[in-house]
Amino acid sequence: MIRISLKRYHYRILAALHEFGPASQAQLGRRCRVDRSDIVAAVNALVAEGFVDRSPDPGHGRRNRVTLTEDGLRQLRRMDELLDRAQDDLLAPLSAEDRRTLTRLLGQVLAHHEPG
Template sequence: MEPTPGAATPARLRTTPSWLLTQTAAHAARLVAEGLGAFDARGYHYRLLAALDEFGPASQADLGRRCGVDRSDVVAVLNELAAKNLVRRSPDPADRRRNVITLTTAGRRELHRMGDTLDRVQDTLLAPLSPSERDELTRLLTALLDHHSGR
């Protein structure tokens, strides 16, 4: 349960990193959802488009694994992206049972628009931190994520 605005938060929580991370993550998720909502998009859309832009064409299964998106969700999200002409599905010449997903020019434009919005979200979320503190936070969160995801 989230504390109500202005309610005193017990010191045990204010000094517990897991609680602080959870509360901050919930706030970040709301900001991202609002920002991407302006594009009738969600985080999954951005994740898949970003992966295609950075790594190039991929199978649906590879995209799901790379982005941490469940296989059944990948299909639904790709259907939405394909309907907007942001990605193209083509049969894999090496295995016609698989589809290869490619980012379209429209998809790349939309990814950049979404990225600009997410940059503004980061600025809002991290407003109280200096640039060096933002870099340090990112470094520390990366270390935690790498450790717990086995990287």
């Protein structure tokens, strides 16, 4: 199997499939904020790795349904562990209360800049 270099949007796709279940490529693109022109290539790469399955949606003939595989779930968990370690290293000088405050403040900034 070809090894790909996973990108942030690959993580977002795997995480969205884990959290929300199977979805069309269009739904994944919107949910993960991956441009329509890039979602097909991203899903193709994840299919090639065996992290997701893509099959025709039985309810809609022109739509594909993307599903997280067991290998994809294992990859997501590995990525979560790496991200947790990186976050712990980055935030090491902050107390637990300071971390909560930082998270709350960053959430406010992100919410302010949400589209729509």
